[in-house]
Amino acid sequence: MSLAFPFSAIVGQDTMKQALILTAIDPGLGGVLVFGDRGTGKSTAVRALAALLPPITAVKDCPVNSERPEDCPDWATVPDTDLVERPTPVVDLPLGVTEDRVTGALDIERALTKGEKAFEPGLLARANRGYLYIDEVNLLEDHIVDLLLDVAQSGVNAVEREGLSIRHPARFVLVGSGNPEEGELRPQLLDRFGLSVEVASPTDIDERIEVVRRRDAFDMDREGFIAKWQPEDAKIRDAILAGRAALRKLEATDAILRDCATLAVALGADGLRGELTLLRAARALAAYEGDAAITRDHLATVAPLALSHRLRRDPLDEAGSTTRVTRTVAETFG
Amino acid sequence: MTTGADTARTQRALAALAVDPGGLKGLTFRARMGPARQAFETALRKLSGPQRRIHPAITDDQLFGGLNIAASLAEGRPVRDAGLAEQPSTLTLTMAERTPSGLAARLAQLLDADRGHALILLDEAASADEGAPQALLDRLAFHIEPPEAATPVRLPAAADLDAARKRLPRVSLPDDALPLLVTLAARFGIHSLRAPSLALRAARALAALDAEPAVTQDHLQEAAELVYPSRATMMPAEAEDETPPDAPEPDQSDNADENGEQSLTDLPDDILVSAIAALLPTDILDRLAAKSTRPANAAGSGAGDRRRGNRRGRPLPSRPGRPSAQSRIDPIATLRAAAPWQTLRRTGRNADRALVILPSDIRIKRFEDRSDRLLIFTVDASGSAAVARLAEAKGAVELMLAQAYARRDQVALLAFRGTGTETLLPPTRSLVQAKRRLASLPGGGGTPLASGLMAAGDLGQLARGRGLTPMLVLLTDGRANIPLSGEPDRATANDDATRIAASLRQQGLSGVLVDTSNRPNDAARTIAAALGARYLALPRADAQGISTAVTSALEA
Numbered sequence: 001m002s003l004a005f006p007f008s009a010i011v012g013q014d015t016m017k018q019a020l021i022l023t024a025i026d027p028g029l030g031g032v033l034v035f036g037d038r039g040t041g042k043s044t045a046v047r048a049l050a051a052l053l054p055p056i057t058a059v060k061d062c063p064v065n066s067e068r069p070e071d072c073p074d075w076a077t078v079p080d081t082d083l084v085e086r087p088t089p090v091v092d093l094p095l096g097v098t099e100d101r102v103t104g105a106l107d108i109e110r111a112l113t114k115g116e117k118a119f120e121p122g123l124l125a126r127a128n129r130g131y132l133y134i135d136e137v138n139l140l141e142d143h144i145v146d147l148l149l150d151v152a153q154s155g156v157n158a159v160e161r162e163g164l165s166i167r168h169p170a171r172f173v174l175v176g177s178g179n180p181e182e183g184e185l186r187p188q189l190l191d192r193f194g195l196s197v198e199v200a201s202p203t204d205i206d207e208r209i210e211v212v213r214r215r216d217a218f219d220m221d222r223e224g225f226i227a228k229w230q231p232e233d234a235k236i237r238d239a240i241l242a243g244r245a246a247l248r249k250l251e252a253t254d255a256i257l258r259d260c261a262t263l264a265v266a267l268g269a270d271g272l273r274g275e276l277t278l279l280r281a282a283r284a285l286a287a288y289e290g291d292a293a294i295t296r297d298h299l300a301t302v303a304p305l306a307l308s309h310r311l312r313r314d315p316l317d318e319a320g321s322t323t324r325v326t327r328t329v330a331e332t333f334g
Numbered sequence: 335m336t337t338g339a340d341t342a343r344t345q346r347a348l349a350a351l352a353v354d355p356g357g358l359k360g361l362t363f364r365a366r367m368g369p370a371r372q373a374f375e376t377a378l379r380k381l382s383g384p385q386r387r388i389h390p391a392i393t394d395d396q397l398f399g400g401l402n403i404a405a406s407l408a409e410g411r412p413v414r415d416a417g418l419a420e421q422p423s424t425l426t427l428t429m430a431e432r433t434p435s436g437l438a439a440r441l442a443q444l445l446d447a448d449r450g451h452a453l454i455l456l457d458e459a460a461s462a463d464e465g466a467p468q469a470l471l472d473r474l475a476f477h478i479e480p481p482e483a484a485t486p487v488r489l490p491a492a493a494d495l496d497a498a499r500k501r502l503p504r505v506s507l508p509d510d511a512l513p514l515l516v517t518l519a520a521r522f523g524i525h526s527l528r529a530p531s532l533a534l535r536a537a538r539a540l541a542a543l544d545a546e547p548a549v550t551q552d553h554l555q556e557a558a559e560l561v562y563p564s565r566a567t568m569m570p571a572e573a574e575d576e577t578p579p580d581a582p583e584p585d586q587s588d589n590a591d592e593n594g595e596q597s598l599t600d601l602p603d604d605i606l607v608s609a610i611a612a613l614l615p616t617d618i619l620d621r622l623a624a625k626s627t628r629p630a631n632a633a634g635s636g637a638g639d640r641r642r643g644n645r646r647g648r649p650l651p652s653r654p655g656r657p658s659a660q661s662r663i664d665p666i667a668t669l670r671a672a673a674p675w676q677t678l679r680r681t682g683r684n685a686d687r688a689l690v691i692l693p694s695d696i697r698i699k700r701f702e703d704r705s706d707r708l709l710i711f712t713v714d715a716s717g718s719a720a721v722a723r724l725a726e727a728k729g730a731v732e733l734m735l736a737q738a739y740a741r742r743d744q745v746a747l748l749a750f751r752g753t754g755t756e757t758l759l760p761p762t763r764s765l766v767q768a769k770r771r772l773a774s775l776p777g778g779g780g781t782p783l784a785s786g787l788m789a790a791g792d793l794g795q796l797a798r799g800r801g802l803t804p805m806l807v808l809l810t811d812g813r814a815n816i817p818l819s820g821e822p823d824r825a826t827a828n829d830d831a832t833r834i835a836a837s838l839r840q841q842g843l844s845g846v847l848v849d850t851s852n853r854p855n856d857a858a859r860t861i862a863a864a865l866g867a868r869y870l871a872l873p874r875a876d877a878q879g880i881s882t883a884v885t886s887a888l889e890a
Binding site: 037041092094100108109111112114135136139142162163180201202208209211213215219 | 527
């Protein structure tokens with residue numbers, strides 16, 4: 001694996017970076033959907049985040065990166081139960097992937113050569129406790145997306161096929177990216193993503209120059225560039241760690257809960273997932289910023305992330321929903 | 335643009351690629367098989383480093399390695415095949431216009447991993463609607479469309495290329511090169527930030543080729559000429575709203591002066607702009623429409639024809655088959671097939687093996703799936719009767735689009751008026767675009783019905799090649815008055831339309847004809863009969879009704 005571009009060196013795209021950081025603080029937020037043009041640094045940001053995150057402790061030979069030896073699934077043979085530090089897994093899910101590869105399936109090698117019934121874990125197992133990244137999620141076959149979102153919600157991958165009946169933990173943050181011009185996601189699927197971000201190419205010439213300049217510097221001297229940005233990355237990493245610790249201490253007051261509900265009702269968001277995500281995202285933001293309580297400011301900042309993709313919308317309507325959320329937030333909080 | 339200059343550009347692009355394959359990522363060569371392509375491929379063969387030829391139907395196992403089932407069975411232990419992409423190499427993808435999105439995504443991933451791979455796309459697209467996937471085009475530095483005539487493509491000697499490769503890391507860059515390239519990209523409406531990055535690397539490679547210690551103004555211009563024209567989305571704006579090129583980073587231009595070089599900020603920007611503008615394809619504006627959407631590959635589980643596959647869908651009984659990367663083995667059925675023979679087979683050298691499976695036992699999974707349906711909306715936007723009811727027809731199409739969304743159908747939009755047919759929207763699932771294009775569709779002019787039918791037929795053929803099931807929804811009053819020749823002549827126009835309708839029927843392109851005239855008439859009925867399509871008269875002021883009727887007609 002080649003060296004990743006430093007997260008802090010990404011120019012602009014603050015909303016996207018913020019959304020990714022929030023999921024790093026609270027993985028339970030339920031994934032990020034990044035929609036935008038090509039060449040806006042979507043994949044770069046996800047890969048950079050992986051390099052930024054603190055390493056996880058995992059059992060060495062465990063296929064699902066279990067934290068403790070006793071957590072290893074019983075179907076797996078784990079010869080070495082030593083605990084090792086490894087980087088947060090970021091698994092790429094390519095288009096055209098088969099269901100077998102995603103969920104895991106009967107190990108054909110062993111079935112055919114030895115006649116043994118064994119389970120070969122798939123990408124979901126590898127992504128446990130980490131990130132699962134899908135580029136062009138809107139072009140991914142529907143049945144795979146259904147399956148992914150189902151697992152992402154429940155945190156458990158259940159395989160019932162070919163005489164196998166296996167369950168293993170699969171808690172990961174799903175990051176999907178895509179270009180809306182090439183096709184859309186069904187609303188049922190949109191709703192399952194916790195946060196959504198729209199990115200666009202920077203229009204400011206100076207900003208664009210800076211992007212190319214940094215990319216070029218990175219390509220010319222990778223180690224040097226990474227070393228230069230190391231302190232900045234470390235700052236974000238520390239803030240994420242501190243945020244994770246602070247998360248539990250932040251209580252949702254009645255006033256905040258009421259604000260969440262009012263916003264969701266005012267926007268006509270379907271279901272209750274919107275409010276729940278809004279609250280969790282606001283809490284993660286408060287934790288990241290080191291604030292003692294969740295405030296309306298936090299809500300207002302994360303509202304577009306958490307709600308813009310949940311609005312009931314006409315498939316043929318092209319008006320930007322982020323604008324609608326921002327306007328409603330301003331009206332509600334007056 | 336002369337042939338000589340074009341060949342020179344091809345030569346420089348190829349040489350730059352040879353110097354920095356991992357950084358420039360490759361090029362697209364768009365030409366049909368012919369002398370020009372022969373010449374290019376001859377030059378390609380002279381590039382150093384490993385080269386591999388791949389095709390769009392290549393499987394992951396072949397590309398990235400995988401289990402060799404037959405060898406594994408014979409050996410009694412897993413035997414893996416190495417993939418073509420294991421080592422950094424130059425991959426040449428033939429027939430790139432047929433690349434499925436899955437393969438494109440994987441190749442893009444491979445290029446993004448920066449392992450030194452370069453990709454050469456040999457694009458044989460026949461029309462502007464076809465072409466290699468945008469995900470790949472955006473990542474590759476150069477795009478070459480050679481002239482028909484064949485001129486030998488000459489590359490610098492291998493030794494010179496090696497020397498240039500050694501020089502490459504030391505080539506320095508004037509400080510204002512970056513602002514110049516970025517500003518230039520912005521003036522041509524190039525949004526992707528990969529373009530200036532690639533241009534920068536190209537400039538470096540070119541400087542290394544010329545044995546220059548630093549990138550000069552000529553190199554920047556050449557790099558921009560090589561990288562930008564194929565990506566431009568607009569003609570540069572006029573001088574008054576031009577961004578001053580020296581506005582960003584003014585403090586750094588001093589350094590360039592110290593080097594004794596002419597500061598690039600003095601470079602007349604407009605010269606560069608016009609140099610690139612001269613290289614822009616003449617039909618740039620026509621291409622934009624086709625460029626913005628690229629049809630997604632037929633994914634399946636649509637409402638179209640049934641087809642057999644081995645990936646997904648409703649399972650069918652397994653069949654014996656050859657283990658290959660394209661097929662999924664059904665382990666249970668395979669074991670069941672092998673079970674009765676175990677006692678017999680456990681003799682000789684197989685005596686100690688618990689299970690002996692021969693390749694002939696292998697059973698392959700089979701599935702039946704439905705392909706995606708493509709609804710080709712062909713709208714008569716002529717002046718005749720359509721003007722009266724074009725708005726209603728648009729409303730009906732919009733309702734049908736909403737239903738297509740629910741069924742995950744793909745849609746394409748054609749409109750015919752005046753003397754020809756216009757593809758408003760190539761096959762896509764993006765309904766926002768469909769709606770936008772439809773809303774801005776003007777009406778007026780003659781009724782070139784034959785031309786519209788012909789375009790729909792062509793699109794249908796193309797879609798079938800991609801695994802979609804095309805269906806035609808034709809909205810017209812049937813009063814053709816422009817034949818294929820373009821000269822107004824009602825009788826010939828009718829003959830032409832009927833003739834082409836009959837040929838569409840031969841192709842098996844079924845569908846519905848919606849009569850948009852004020853009163854149902856025989857002309858449209860004749861066309862519908864020739865097409866073998868259901869005939870529906872557009873009811874008055876009831877778009878909902880027509881939408882329901884069309885849906886049920888298509889289901890039938």
